[in-house]
Amino acid sequence: MEILHLYISEGHNYVGHHGGPPGEHEIIEVDEIHCVAGHGIEKDRYFGHKDDFKGQITFFADEVYQDLRAHFSGNEIAPSAFRRNVITRGLELNDLIGREFEVQGIRFFGTEECRPCYWMNQALAPGAEEAMQGRGGLRAKIVTNGTLRVNR
Secondary structure, three states, X not given: OEEEEEEEOOOOOOOOOOOOOOOOOOOEEEOEEEEEOOOEEOOOOOOOOOXXXXXXXXXXXXXXXXXXXXXXXXXXXXXXXXXXXXXXXXXXXXXXXXXXXXXXXXXXXXXXXXOOOOHHHHXXXXXXXXXXXXXXXXXXXXXXOEEEEOOO
16 A cells, blocks of 8 residues: 555635635645544644544545546546545555554554545536545544655
């Protein structure tokens, strides 16, 4: 499994914006993220969000990203558009739901799919929510502290 991209954002662009325009919080690509067990990613919008939060970190498969880029070929879609923290290659994310797993020495627990919502139609392209059904990524809890780094 490879880590291709890592992202953080200090604020929410979609959560809490129903019925209004999305927020304008930049998603920032970084070379490493610091995972804190039970709390989330330092400097990310969900850090310390609430006790036992099931989305302390999110993963998204590059294979799905590439498929969506081909499907919506008229649109320039960056991997950051999905607002997931970790873009991976070579890992079937849905297989990790309900399981503990390890990446770069850090333990995680896969809680559920990152289900796409109607905002994806605006962030990516009309029809994106439907095209992402069943492959929106993985929400997980952080079980042990550590630092994830982009594979070079």
